Amino acid sequence: MDFITNNANIFFFVTTILVIVLIIICLMILFLVINAYRFIQRVITKGDTLLEETKSNEFFKKGAPIVLPMILPIISFFAKKKMKKSK
Numbered sequence: 001m002d003f004i005t006n007n008a009n010i011f012f013f014v015t016t017i018l019v020i021v022l023i024i025i026c027l028m029i030l031f032l033v034i035n036a037y038r039f040i041q042r043v044i045t046k047g048d049t050l051l052e053e054t055k056s057n058e059f060f061k062k063g064a065p066i067v068l069p070m071i072l073p074i075i076s077f078f079a080k081k082k083m084k085k086s087k
Helices: 002-056 058-086
Strands: none
Touching: none
């Protein structure tokens, strides 16, 4: 009977250690997800303010009709490549 109780003790000890490690890993992942969410929120709000500043900028209004037709085909070319790779 001693053999069975020793194996059971070892099993519960190993299981306890694994559960603690899994809880720590889950907490770390949760922490990283929360930080990523906060970072994305800050980027979006900064992007919105930059867009508003750009809309009110006179230099951009004068240069956009000249520059955008040159830049948009390049952006669409790379966007199509990225979409093909992701599919």
